[in-house]
Amino acid sequence: MKLDDAIKKLRRFYRFEKRLPTYEEMSELFGFSSKNASFKLIAKLIEAGILEKGDKGKLLPKNLFAIPHLGTIKAGYPMPAFEAHHDNIDLFRYLYDVQGDIYFLTVSGDSMIDALIGEGDKIIVDPSRTPKNGDIVAAIVDNEWTVKYYYKRNGAVELVPANKNYPVIYPRESLEIGGVIISVIRKYH
Amino acid sequence: MKLDDAIKKLRRFYRFEKRLPTYEEMSELFGFSSKNASFKLIAKLIEAGILEKGDKGKLLPKNLFAIPHLGTIKAGYPMPAFEAHHDNIDLFRYLYDVQGDIYFLTVSGDSMIDALIGEGDKIIVDPSRTPKNGDIVAAIVDNEWTVKYYYKRNGAVELVPANKNYPVIYPRESLEIGGVIISVIRKYH
DNA sequence: ATTGACAGTGAACAGATGTTCACTGTATAT
DNA sequence: ATATACAGTGAACATCTGTTCACTGTCAAT
The missing domain is CATH 2.10.109.10 (Umud Fragment, subunit A)
Structure with a gap:
């Protein structure tokens, strides 16, 4: 199982369920018959900075939904050089940083x-x-x-x-x- | 504990943790000393359509982040009547309904x-x-x-x-x- | 051929989690 | 005053969940 495929499957799961799967559910999702296989795969995703473990050891989608921000594109004449400075924007945080009711x-x-x-x-x-x-x-x-x-x-x-x-x-x-x-x-x- | 306050606290929790709290965490969040108090409160939120239980009985934020859509506002002359037809838009789904990499x-x-x-x-x-x-x-x-x-x-x-x-x-x-x-x-x- | 790294299996277990039950206090309406 | 609904307490328990350990097979490098 490639990391990229795992990421896509996790995204799809999260989009529907609005949470990350348990290791058992991951096994089903990834096609493993052992929870431990998922456990090891997730460890890699954590190391890669895609996921993280929160306060209580719970799995969080750290950068799972961070859309790559490829840089600034000039909407006038074409841009001389397109520096791909890879920010990531988390759409959720970007738009939802409001306390009150909007x-x-x-x-x-x-x-x-x-x-x-x-x-x-x-x-x-x-x-x-x-x-x-x-x-x-x-x-x-x-x-x-x-x-x-x-x-x-x-x-x-x-x-x-x-x-x-x-x-x-x-x-x-x-x-x-x-x-x-x-x-x-x-x-x- | 009023439902509105509970909703706000759940939103805040979700915004930081990207998941719903457990009943034990809710008790801390809401100021209860019994998990069961949270359990009953959540039951009301489910009945109110804010939360829901998914396939495996897991709690999901059904409409927790649905921003009320108050209707159409005319940006020309003021609008004769402002019908408040209460759609709710889930920003996450609204913008994230794309399969591939964006x-x-x-x-x-x-x-x-x-x-x-x-x-x-x-x-x-x-x-x-x-x-x-x-x-x-x-x-x-x-x-x-x-x-x-x-x-x-x-x-x-x-x-x-x-x-x-x-x-x-x-x-x-x-x-x-x-x-x-x-x-x-x-x-x- | 041998080694080592790696992907996955299967079982085991402590602790966390959802849920239920019986109970207590308190406000409100009759 | 009495009854009733309601908000919250505290304990109990079966089940789920994360994590660990030992093991197997496979591929690539030496």
Whole structure:
């Protein structure tokens, strides 16, 4: 059993079960008839830095889901040299480093197009954060939701769209901030 | 112990340990001195659909990380009515439904700005997918990396930038497709 | 041919884990 | 006051789990 194959099988298992298999389950997964074979295989994965043992000796997926980050790619003219500096990004940690309760919204419309937020994009909103000038916020103005840049000048809040075809909103009646946009996620099909 | 507090504590534990705690660990986590108190609490979370028991009776985080999806927000004029249809999106499944090996790239430059991909954005590349017309690809042209729209007309490949200030690339010497962009992730700080 | 490293087998065992049962205190409603 | 539901305690136990040990076969190097 090659390490690469083992890694893929562990990933698949984890994706479905959201946990690592026990050594007995690994034996089934890897096609061993002895738990010990799995035990030895895992020892190698630990040595390779893919897995690790936590506080209480429990197996943890240290780098099992770290997607290789191959570097920076220039989206202008082709990049002179593509240095493959191998960071690894753990998507889970990358996006989930928020303490409080966050939520998703799906964007429709084009008023934030100049901020590179378009139709169908999912935005993650952190309702616990207080908006600073220039933050993008989900706001409830006069009982209606909208996504805009947030600016506070002389005590008055302006909600500025990232599209010249739309007007700046100066909330009159009520303004409630749904939260600050902390992330944008787009998925192509 | 309120269910909401328990959920938050479980999330925190899972974020660090990448697994659910045992009943004994839960007792410590929740401040119980009896495992059974945790057992009963978890039973409620299972009934509430937050957790579930898998094939072999193991505890799984069914919806523990499902971020509430509050609906569609119009980024044009404020939305007339904001129907709170409570989908839940599991970020992990949402972004990780790829079998093969994927990798990240960080974008620099503005040649894909009209495709809403800008400086600093992370793009996820699937090297196993064959590009179709209109897909955004990471390509290696004459030994240099670039991100462009992919088009094949009359057997000739065109790499089209999403920015009028840049020229269309007609690969002469070599063209290698690094992969198809399947996702864009932006994070604000 | 001999050696050694390596991949896997099979059995054994201490300790951890999920689950059940009977019990206690405490708040709330009747 | 009385009953009732509920949150938590404490102990018990069968089973599962990680780990160790001794062993077998196989391949490559000497």
